[in-house]
Structure formats: structure tokens, C-alpha cells
Amino acid sequence: xxxxxxxxxxxxxxxxxxxxxxxxxxxxxxxxxxxxxxxxxxxxxxxxxxxxxxxxxxxxxxxxxxxxxxxxxxxxxxxxxxxxxxxxxxxxxxxxxxxxxxxxxxxxxxxxxxxxxxxxxxxxxxxxxxxxxxxxxxxxxxxxxxxxxxxxxxxxxxxxxxxxxxxxxxxxxxxxxxxxxxxxxxxxxxxxxxxxxxxxxxxxxxxxxxxxxxxxxxxxxxxxxxxxxxxxxxxxxxxxxxxxxxxxxxxxxxxxxxxxxxxxxxxxxxxxxxxxxxxxxxxxxxxxxxxxxxxxxxxxxxxxxxxxxxxxxxxxxxxxxxxxxxxxxxxxxxxxxxxxxxxxxxxxxxxxxxxxxxxxxxxxxxxxxxxxxxxxxxxxxxxxxxxxxxxxxxxxxxxxxxxxxxxxxxxxxxxxxxxxxxxxxxxxxxxxxxxxxxxxxxxxxxxxxxxxxxxxxxxxxxxxxxxxxxxxxxxxxxxxxxxxxxxxxxxxxxxxxxxxxxxxxxxxxxxxxxxxxxxxxxxxxxxxxxxxxxxxxxxxxxxxxxxxxxxxxxxxxxxxxxxxxxxxxxxxxxxxxxxxxxxxxxxxxxxxxxxxxxxxxxxxxxxxxxxxxxxxxxxxxx
Ligand code: 4AZ
Numbered sequence: 006x007x008x009x010x011x012x013x014x015x016x017x018x019x020x021x022x023x024x025x026x027x028x029x030x031x032x033x034x035x036x037x038x039x040x041x042x043x044x045x046x047x048x049x050x051x052x053x054x055x056x057x058x059x060x061x062x063x064x065x066x067x068x069x070x071x072x073x074x075x076x077x078x079x080x081x082x083x084x085x086x087x088x089x090x091x092x093x094x095x096x097x098x099x100x101x102x103x104x105x106x107x108x109x110x111x112x113x114x115x116x117x118x119x120x121x122x123x124x125x126x127x128x129x130x131x132x133x134x135x136x137x138x139x140x141x142x143x144x145x146x147x148x149x150x151x152x153x154x155x156x157x158x159x160x161x162x163x164x165x166x167x168x169x170x171x172x173x174x175x176x177x178x179x180x181x182x183x184x185x186x187x188x189x190x191x192x193x194x195x196x197x198x199x200x201x202x203x204x205x206x207x208x209x210x211x212x213x214x215x216x217x218x219x220x221x222x223x224x225x226x227x228x229x230x231x232x233x234x235x236x237x238x239x240x241x242x243x244x245x246x247x248x249x250x251x252x253x254x255x256x257x258x259x260x261x262x263x264x265x266x267x268x269x270x271x272x273x274x275x276x277x278x279x280x281x282x283x284x285x286x287x288x289x290x291x292x293x294x295x296x297x298x299x300x301x302x303x304x305x306x307x308x309x310x311x312x313x314x315x316x317x318x319x320x321x322x323x324x325x326x327x328x329x330x331x332x333x334x335x336x337x338x339x340x341x342x343x344x345x346x347x348x349x350x351x352x353x354x355x356x357x358x359x360x361x362x363x364x365x366x367x368x369x370x371x372x373x374x375x376x377x378x379x380x381x382x383x384x385x386x387x388x389x390x391x392x393x394x395x396x397x398x399x400x401x402x403x404x405x406x407x408x409x410x411x412x413x414x415x416x417x418x419x420x421x422x423x424x425x426x427x428x429x430x431x432x433x434x435x436x437x438x439x440x441x442x443x444x445x446x447x448x449x450x451x452x453x454x455x456x457x458x459x460x461x462x463x464x465x466x467x468x469x470x471x472x473x474x475x476x477x478x479x480x481x482x483x484x485x486x487x488x489x490x491x492x493x494x495x496x497x498x499x500x501x502x503x504x505x506x507x508x509x510x511x512x513x514x515x516x517x518x519x520x521x522x523x524x525x526x527x528x529x530x531x532x533x534x535x536x537x538x539x540x541x542x543x544x545x546x547x548x549x550x551x552x553x554x555x556x557x558x559x560x561x562x563x564x565x566x567x568x569x570x571x572x573x574x575x576x577x578x579x580x581x582x583x584x585x586x587x588x589x590x591x592x593x594x595x596x597x598x599x600x601x602x603x604x605x606x607x608x609x610x611x612x613x614x615x616x617x618x619x620x621x622x623x624x625x626x627x
Contacts, residue, residue, distance in 0.1 A: 026077050029145060030279035031153035031237035048184040051103040051110065054170045056152035056240075057185060059102055060137070060227060062087060063095035070181055072171045072228020074240055075100060075151045076278040078142040082154075082269070083227030084243050084260065085125035085135045093119055098139060101148040105172065105183045110148035114139040120272055122265075131206050133245040133260045135227070136272050152229060153239045155263040156280035161241050163194035163411060164438035167212050167232045169244065169257065173224030177250040181224045188219045191438060192232075192241070193256040200408030201254050208264045210242045213256025215440050221257045222250035230259045232283060239283045331375055331439060333564035334447035334519030349476040351401045351409065354463045356446035356520075357476060359397040360384060360431070360509060366403050366474075369464045369510025370396065371522055372445045376436035377560045379448075379522070380509030382420040382427035383529045391415040396433060399442040403465050403474035409442035421555040426547045428525050429509070430559040446511060447521045448563045451550045454523055458483040460498060460514040462526055464507030483514070484543050494551050496523050500542040503528055512546055519566035524549050 035052025058073035058081050073083035081098055093116040101110040118138035125132045143149055161167070170187045174180060190212040198211035205211065212230060213220055221228065221244045230242035242259025249255065266280050338352030358370035358378045368384035378396050388394075392414070399409040417432040437443050454460065462479045469477050479501035486497035496512065505528050512524040524546035549556075557563070 026151055026153075026277065026279035027281075028279075030076075030151045031231075031239055031281070032150065033238060034147045036238075047186075048182075049103060049170060049187040051108070052147045053103075053187065054168075054185065054229070054231075054238075055101070055146075055148050055150040056229060056238075057100075057102070057170050058083070058228075059099040059105075059172050060087060061097040061099070064089070070172065070224040071226050072173070072224075072244060073098065073137065074229040074243070075143070075149065076154060076240075076269075077151050077273065077276045078145065079139045079276070080273055080278070081137040081139065082240070082243060082262075083135050083137060084133045084245055085121045086127065086130065086133050086245070087227045088119055088121055088135055091119040091121060093117060096137070098137060100143055101146075102172075103185045108148075110146065112143055112149065114141065114143065116140060122268065129204060129206070130246050130258070131208055134243060134265055134268070136269070151278070152231060153237050153279045153281045154266070154269065155239050155241050155261075156282045157263055157266040159239075159241070159263040159281075159283040161192045161210060161232065161283060162413075162435040163192055163197060164436065165192040165232055167192055167230050167241055169212065169221045169225065169228065169230045171221060171225030171228040171244065173226070173228070173244075174222045174250070177222060179222075188221075190214065190219050190230075190257065193438075194411055196410060196412075197408070198256055198258065201256070202248070202258065205258065208261050209245065210259050210261040211256040212242065212259065213247075213251070215254060217251045217253035217255070220247065220251035222247075230257075234281070234283055237281060239281050241283065331445065331564055332519075332567055333373075333445045334515075334521060334566050335444055336520060337441050339520075347478055348470060349401065349463060349478050351407075352442045354461075354476070354478065354511075354513070355399070355442050355444040356522075357398075357400070357463055357510070359400050359403065359465060361395045361397060362388060362393055364395075366465050366506060368506065368508050369526065370431065371511045372398060372437070372443065373430075373448055373522070373556075374445055374560045374564060375439075376433045378415075378431040378433060379511075379525060379556075379560070380429045380431065381525050381527050382429045383527060384509050385418055385420065385429050389418055389420070391418050391431070394418070394431065396431060398437050399440075401476055403470070405473040405475075409440065411437045411443065413437060419559045421552050423551070423555075426525075426527050428549075428552050428555070430556070445564055446513065447519050447566050448553075448556055448560070449514075449521045449523050449549045450553050450563055452516060452521060452523075454483050454496060454514045454516075454521075456483050456485050458514055460512055460523060462501055462503070462507070462510060462512050464504075464510040464526065466504035466506035469504070481512075481544070486545055487543060488545070491545060494548055495545045496548050497543045497545045500544055503544070517566070521566075522549055 033053060033055055056075040058075055060071040060073050062069040062071060071083060071087035073081040076082050096116040098114045098116060100112050102108040116137045117140045120136040122132040122134040166189055168187055168189050170185060172182050172185060175182055193211040193213055195205050199205040225244045228244045229240055231238045232241050240262045242262060245258050245260050247255060247257040336355050356372040358372055359366045360368040360370045360380055368380055370378040370380035373379045394415045396413045396415060398411050400407045414434040415431045416434050419430045421427040460481050460483060463476055465474055465476055481498040481501045484497045484499055486492060486495050507526050508528040510526045511522040513520050514523050
């Protein structure tokens with residue numbers, strides 16, 4: 006079972022304002038989502054969204070359709086762009102409807118006042134908010150009741166499940182629906198949304214799937230985007246705009262309700278609306294606030310249908326801990342260049358995390374589960390306080406724009422406690438939405454990476470990656486460890502440049518289609534051993550499998566590398582591996598494109614020359 010953990014206590018403590026609405030708002034007695042979690046639904050059932058309003062607005066040559074939300078017995082919250090003037094003439098608000106012309110519980114009201122937000126900007130769509138006062142109050146019942154509003158300070162992290170409802174068109178420029186439609190859409194962070202639209206203000210909130218297929222559309226404008234918290238439905242957004250409808254990478258854009266608490270409170274002076282802080286500070290294993298699977302490899306199928314039609318929730322699904330839907334070690338955009346070290350491109354190492362203090366990169370890390378990041382314990386020796394750290398995922402450049410990045414706070418830091426080197430596990434406050442740029446790496450639990458296996462390290466260090474400090478990658482190759490006792494607990498590689506700032510990052514080796522973390526990089530404890538016989542400098546790292554018990558305890562069960570976890574064999578590589586010597590062409594786990602081979606030979610010649618030079622010069626010093 007996925008855990009729905011937004012705190013009940015929090016609700017009690019953070020409900021603000023309002024004399025009556027706070028007791029009644031956000032309850033939908035006939036909404037079965039919370040209990041039965043219908044999968045693949047279509048039209049909403051009567052009473053599912055009792056705050057839904059259908060607005061009919063006279064315009065030249067006809068009537069425009071908009072949505073709205075009932076927020077107390079006499080007020081509707083809607084979008085500013087629904088109104089070209091504040092004239093109330095002919096404006097009709099219908100409540101309690103599920104099917105147009107066939108809703109026994111519906112009521113109709115005219116409007117006595119329309120208030121458009123004074124700072125509404127029709128160019129940018131900033132502050133796309135309006136209030137409508139009904140000519141007379143409505144009586145609440147199972148089909149008509151107000152929604153709660155997200156209070157100032159609410160946080161809707163990317164991946165949070167939200168639902169949008171409306172009578173709008175079923176496709177862009179299609180025809181409007183005669184039945185109320187509902188669809189669940191994950192919240193998209195403003196950073197990610199800005200990457201698509203360019204100008205998303207703090208007064209906006211976005212929701213949709215990377216692959217498209219689910220969205221609000223024309224005629225839904227002004228209607229509600231809600232999220233559930235402790236059995237209450239809270240209005241997160243007001244349908245505002247979007248590029249087309251349900252297009253990939255163009256989520257729907259909504260006015261962010263939590264930015265309007267003061268304004269709404271000053272407009273509605275009696276019978277005030279119920280504001281509740283939405284703050285899903287704990288998440289289930291899928292990374293969502295209320296049970297909707299995030300965009301993960303294998304779980305989110307993009308539907309080709311448009312506009313409200315499909316919803317999926319999972320509270321009745323089996324425990325996530327036994328059948329995790331996410332898989333590890335997938336990097337669809339990975340195409341490392343085999344030339345020793347190079348600038349990384351976006352999505353190449355989608356588990357790379359930048360661990361930051363005061364906005365400055367301090368150490369590397371890796372996403373190793375849906376909500377845990379692995380790093381080096383040394384990074385926290387001076388500051389083990391979780392609240393001082395931020396984890397940035399999906400980042401490529403330390404200076405420059407990173408359209409896919411997500412910044413997350415840390416709730417807990419746990420350090421392993423072994424003799425020698427140690428690792429750290431950071432629990433994230435929210436599980437990030439997984440996409441091509443953010444994915445977990447597989448944790449090595451005792452695999453064999455034979456001598457000659459090509460592996461990679463990656464990291465950000467000052468002085469590297471140019472002005473933008475782009476993530477760097479380093480190709481290396483597994484060597485036999487010179488220390489006889491090291492065979493079981495260490496993995497040794499050819500030398501590569503490791504600097505402060507790389508600590509905590511991964512040594513990554515591919516087996517089959519999946520990438521495994523074989524070790525955590527350590528700058529402070531890096532071990533350089535020279536093997537005189539073959540004149541190759543060796544780097545020695547503690548094998549990650551040494552920390553397996555600690556990792557299972559702190560991170561939870563390791564993610565499988567394929568969805569069919571029963572075929573998961575921790576010790577047998579998925580492709581045969583033929584050991585080779587370090588000086589030969591070495592990528593034995595994956596087939597290496599022919600055009601890479603000359604680069605690799607050049608790389609190893611350079612490496613040998615460099616190593617010999619180091620040995621000669623250090624012996625000269627002695
Ligand atoms: C509209 O024109 C509209 N996909 C509303 C919502 C969206 C697009 C257009 C979001 O009313």
C-alpha cells in the first residue's frame with residue numbers, strides 16, 4: 006500500500022480564517038476517490054466535485070463557457086480572463102450539475118458582482134483570478150458545497166497529485182462536454198514549467214504529464230485544480246491557460262490560489278472562506294503526495310486521448326515496498342564519450358545530485374531510491390544538520406540554466422558507522438518526479454565488475470567544466486587491487502582526476518542495460534597505489550556492497566534493474582563479461598561503437614604516459 010501521509014495534525018494546526026467554511030469546506034461525501042481509487046475512469050459521478058460551477062457568460066454573438074469553484078455560500082472563484090467586462094448582465098452560474106440538462110440537484114444563480122483581480126495582466130496571464138458574488142446564497146448539500154482554499158505558504162511539490170474538473174472541450178478546438186469530466190494530473194514544478202513556457206510567475210502553478218495526454222482545455226478556464234489532504238479537497242489552482250491541450254511538455258497553467266489569500270480575504274468580509282495550508286511534507290514511496298504514481302519509467306503510460314478522461318490512483322494497490330514500480334539504472338540519454346574525461350550532456354547521468362549548503366555545491370551524490378540520496382560521510386563531518394542541506398537533481402551546470410532541475414530539502418542524514426570510509430544517506434523531503442533527467446541508479450549488492458570493465462565517475466569541482474561549471478565525467482577501468490586483502494572489500498580502477506567536490510559522487514559501471522554504483526567517490530580518502538611492475542597508478546575505493554546492510558536499513562529494499570524483479574540476479578551480470586587487460590580496449594559489459602575505439606586507445610596511451618611521468622617526477626623529488 007502506498008502511504009498517504011499528509012498530516013492530520015497539520016490540518017488542525019494550519020487551518021486559518023473563516024467562521025463557517027473551515028468546518029465544511031473540501032468535503033465531498035459522494036467522492037469515492039479516497040476510498041475506492043477508481044482506475045481508468047471517465048465522467049465524474051454526481052457529487053464527486055460539489056464545488057464545481059459552470060459559468061455561462063454572454064459574449065458578442067453567443068455565450069462563453071467557463072468553470073468556477075464555490076468557496077462559500079455566495080461566492081465563486083474563477084479566472085479573470087473569463088470576463089471582458091465586469092458587467093453581470095446575463096451571467097449565469099450553475100451548481101450541482103454533473104450532466105447538463107439532466108442534473109436533478111442543480112441550481113442556477115445570476116450574479117450580483119464580478120471582481121476581476123486588479124493586477125490581472127491579459128498579456129502574461131499573471132493574476133488570472135476573479136470573484137463572482139451570487140445574487141443569492143445557495144444551500145449546501147451532497148451535491149453543492151464549498152472547496153477549501155490553499156492558504157499562503159502552501160507547498161505543492163512537483164509530482165503531487167491534483168485533479169482538474171470541467172465541462173470544457175475534450176480536445177483543443179473540439180466540442181465541450183455535456184458531462185462533468187475529471188482527470189488527475191501531477192503538479193509540475195515552476196522551474197520545469199518555465200522551461201516549457203519561458204514566463205511562469207510565482208502566481209502560477211502547473212500540472213500535467215511530460216508525455217501529455219491529460220489536461221484541462223478550452224471552457225475549463227476558471228475551474229478547479231484540487232489536491233486532497235487528510236480527507237479535505239484543497240483548491241491549488243484555477244484553470245488559466247496552456248499551449249494547446251494535453252501536449253507533451255506543455256502542462257496546463259493555473260493561477261496559484263495560495264498567492265491570493267489576502268486578496269480574497271479582503272474581498273469577502275463575511276462568511277469567510279476556509280483556507281488550509283497544503284504542505285505535504287511526507288510522501289509515499291512513489292514520491293507523490295496522494296498516491297498517484299509519478300512519471301516513472303514503466304508506470305506512466307501516455308494516453309493519446311485528450312482532456313479529462315483518465316485517472317489512476319493506487320491506494321488499494323499492493324505495498325510499494327514489495328513491488329516497486331520504478332526501476333534503477335536507466336539513462337535513456339546516456340551516450341558517454343570514450344575519451345577519458347569530458348563535459349557531460351543533460352540526462353547522461355540522471356542520478357547525479359549536487360549537495361549544496363547555502364546555495365553552494367559541496368559534494369556529489371546519487372539518487373538511489375525514490376527519495377534517498379547516497380553520498381560520502383566525509384561531506385557531513387562539519388555539518389550533519391539536515392536542514393542546512395539542499396539536494397539538486399537534474400542539474401547539469403552549477404552556473405547556468407538547468408531546465409530539468411529540482412531542488413529538494415533534506416529531512417534526515419544517516420551516516421554509516423564502519424571502520425575506514427563511510428557513506429551517508431540523505432532522506433529527501435519529497436520524492437522527485439522521475440523523468441529522463443532524474444532517475445535512480447542501481448546499488449551494487451555484490452556484483453562482479455571484472456578487471457577491464459569500463460566504469461565512469463562524474464562530478465562537479467571548482468576549476469572544471471568551464472565558466473558554467475558543467476558536470477564532468479571520467480572514464481576509468483577496473484584493475485586488480487594490489488593489496489591482497491583488498492579483493493573482497495575494494496574495487497580498484499585506473500587513475501582519474503578526483504578533486505574536492507567530487508566526493509560523494511558515484512563510480513558507475515554498466516551491466517546489461519543498467520548502471521550500477523560500484524563505489525562512492527572519496528577525495529579525502531582516495532587511495533593511490535602504484536603498481537611498479539606494470540607502472541599503473543591504482544585508485545582504490547571501498548565497494549558499495551560493503552554497506553549493503555546499512556543501505557537496506559536506511560534506503561529500503563534496493564530498486565530492481567528491471568520491472569520483472571524475480572529475474573533479478575545480484576551476482577550474475579546480464580551480459581557475459583570477458584575480462585581484458587587494462588591497456589586493451591576494455592568496455593566488456595557493453596558493446597562499444599567502432600568509432601570509439603581509436604579514442605580509447607589514445608586515452609590509454611595518454612594514461613600510461615601520464616602515469617609514467619608522475620612516477621618519474623615523484624621519484625626524482627625523493
Ligand atoms: C482555454 O483556452 C484553455 N491546457 C484552458 C486551459 C488550457 C488551455 C486552454 C490548458 O481556456
